[in-house]
Amino acid sequence: xxxxxxxxxxxxxxxxxxxxxxxxxxxxxxxxxxxxxxxxxxxxxxxxxxxxxxxxxxxxxxxxxxxxxxxxxxxxxxxxxxxxxxxxxxxxxxxxxxxxxxxxxxxxxxxxxxxxxxxxxxxxxxxxxxxxxxxxxxxxxxxxxxxxxxxxxxxxxxxxxx
Amino acid sequence: xxxxxxxxxxxxxxxxxxxxxxxxxxxxxxxxxxxxxxxxxxxxxxxxxxxxxxxxxxxxxxxxxxxxxxxxxxxxxxxxxxxxxxxxxxxxxxxxxxxxxxxxxxxxxxxxxxxxxxxxxxxxxxxxxxxxxxxxxxxxxxxxxxxxxxxxxxxxxxxxxx
DNA sequence: AAAATAATGTTATATTATAACATAACAAAC
DNA sequence: GTTTGTTATGTTATAATATAACATTATTTT
Ligand SMILES: [Zn+2]
Ligand SMILES: [Zn+2]
Ligand SMILES: [Zn+2]
Ligand SMILES: [Zn+2]
Numbered sequence: 001x002x003x004x005x006x007x008x009x010x011x012x013x014x015x016x017x018x019x020x021x022x023x024x025x026x027x028x029x030x031x032x033x034x035x036x037x038x039x040x041x042x043x044x045x046x047x048x049x050x051x052x053x054x055x056x057x058x059x060x061x062x063x064x065x066x067x068x069x070x071x072x073x074x075x076x077x078x079x080x081x082x083x084x085x086x087x088x089x090x091x092x093x094x095x096x097x098x099x100x101x102x103x104x105x106x107x108x109x110x111x112x113x114x115x116x117x118x119x120x121x122x123x124x125x126x127x128x129x130x131x132x133x134x135x136x137x138x139x140x141x142x143x144x145x146x147x148x149x150x151x152x153x154x155x156x157x158x159x160x161x162x
Numbered sequence: 163x164x165x166x167x168x169x170x171x172x173x174x175x176x177x178x179x180x181x182x183x184x185x186x187x188x189x190x191x192x193x194x195x196x197x198x199x200x201x202x203x204x205x206x207x208x209x210x211x212x213x214x215x216x217x218x219x220x221x222x223x224x225x226x227x228x229x230x231x232x233x234x235x236x237x238x239x240x241x242x243x244x245x246x247x248x249x250x251x252x253x254x255x256x257x258x259x260x261x262x263x264x265x266x267x268x269x270x271x272x273x274x275x276x277x278x279x280x281x282x283x284x285x286x287x288x289x290x291x292x293x294x295x296x297x298x299x300x301x302x303x304x305x306x307x308x309x310x311x312x313x314x315x316x317x318x319x320x321x322x323x324x
Numbered sequence: 325a326a327a328a329t330a331a332t333g334t335t336a337t338a339t340t341a342t343a344a345c346a347t348a349a350c351a352a353a354c
Numbered sequence: 355g356t357t358t359g360t361t362a363t364g365t366t367a368t369a370a371t372a373t374a375a376c377a378t379t380a381t382t383t384t
Contacts, residue, residue: 038381040331059371074334079372084331095257096312098371113297115306128300134293135275135315142286143320144277150258152312153297158305200350202362221340236365241341246362260340 021051027106028090037088045069046081047102050091055121056099092125096152101125111149117157124157183213189268190252199250207231208243209264212253217283218261254287258314263287273311279319286319 028047032039049065050057059078066073082100085091090106093099094114103112104125111132115124132149139146190209194201211227212219221240228235244262247253252268255261256276265274266287273294277286294311301308 038331040380042332072333075372076334076374077332080332095314113300115301115304117306118309124304124306126300126304131293131296131300134296135313138275138288138290138293139277139315139317142277142288143323144279144286144315145318145323146315147280147317148315150312150314150316151297152257153301153306153308153310154312155301155307155309161305161307200362202349204363234364237341238343238365239363242363 016052016054021048024051024090024102024106028088031088031090031106035088037084042071042077043081043084045071046078047085047090050085050100051102053101056094056097056101056116056123058099062100094123094152095150096154099123111151113151113153115157116152116154117160118154119156119160122157122159178214178216183210186213186252186264186268190250193250193252193268197250199246204233204239205243205246207233208240209247209252212247212262213264215263218256218259218263218278218285220261224262256285256314257312258316273313275313275315277319278314278316279322280316281318281322284319284321 025044025048028044029039045066046062049062059075059082062082063073063075063078066078071077082091082093086093086100088106089103089109091100091102092112092114094101094116096116101123105127110127111129112125112127113131115126117123131151135149135151136146187206187210190206191201207228208224211224221237221244224244225235225237225240228240233239244253244255248255248262250268251265251271253262253264254274254276256263256278258278263285267289272289274287274289275293277288279285293313297311297313298308
């Protein structure tokens with residue numbers, strides 16, 4: 001997991017510290033508890049793997065990691081866990097490259113946009129009310145009610161531009 | 163193809179008229195001519211199929227239609243044609259549902275956003291400089307240079323809301 | 325403890341897309 | 355107009371992503 005918080009952009013290319021991962025797992029535990037949902041060992045393990053990755057990861061990469069960890073796993077194993085995490089807003093899915101990444105702010109529901117580096121894969125989640133509001137206004141002009149906004153910007157990150 | 167022009171929103175749910183399809187084919191012919199590219203029979207046929215569809219279509223749907231038309235075709239047949247059309251800006255690809263639709267304004271390069279109805283599949287291409295400009299500004303704050311913006315809004319279209 | 329529910333295991337298969345190499349069509353050069 | 359190089363297409367196989375269907379296990383409720 002990269003530091004995806006738009007408020008601490010400077011550290012955005014550092015590797016995920018174990019503290020950051022632990023914090024997200026704690027938040028997830030609390031959140032599932034609050035919602036009376038089972039944060040099972042499998043779901044926790046998949047979230048950990050997604051958090052630890054320094055880039056969005058594919059489902060089959062997670063599957064390999066689950067297997068390496070000794071657990072018996074097949075595609076449905078990982079897809080079901082990912083579906084749960086997606087429903088709970090703990091991870092996001094990037095449609096442009098079929099990958100999954102941990103949400104940086106799972107506590108409150110939010111719309112986000114993603115900056116995906118086409119060179120190094122580094123991906124940053126940005127919470128920006130402004131863009132989403134403007135999209136909503138645009139959609140309203142067409143009498144269109146947005147249920148989900150997928151905004152994925154592909155390009156070069158600051159590091160790769162230098 | 164649906165009428166995707168943001169200037170004639172009212173007709174957005176009408177079926178594509180053969181004139182509209184013919185117009186887009188003409189534009190494509192002219193455009194390829196200008197660029198010294200070969201608008202072959204296959205490429206024309208695939209573009210026609212995409213244009214005639216009243217919704218974005220999947221690659222394998224196009225493949226079936228090619229075969230029904232009597233042509234020998236395999237997956238690479240359609241994907242290569244689609245790649246060409248994508249490169250030339252004649253069609254767009256929707257990442258959220260792996261479908262392809264004809265560009266409403268292939269003449270000038272542009273960034274577009276898509277309103278995808280989750281109920282009827284109707285999809286509208288909207289050209290809106292404002293949103294893209296704001297996205298670009300947001301990205302600049304992170305020293306990020308956008309190469310491609312994928313903005314796909316899923317929700318209910320006006321017809322399905324009633 | 326029994327019954328109901330939810331989660332996971334397991335096998336098979338669907339869907340989307342590309343690799344690799346052969347053939348054919350076309351364009352440029354001779 | 356034939357050779358030569360280039361581009362496009364045909365063809366077979368396979369990769370990558372995702373889901374269906376049903377059996378088993380774990381958890382919760384009664
Ligand atoms: Zn998030
Ligand atoms: Zn980068
Ligand atoms: Zn367009
Ligand atoms: Zn609709």
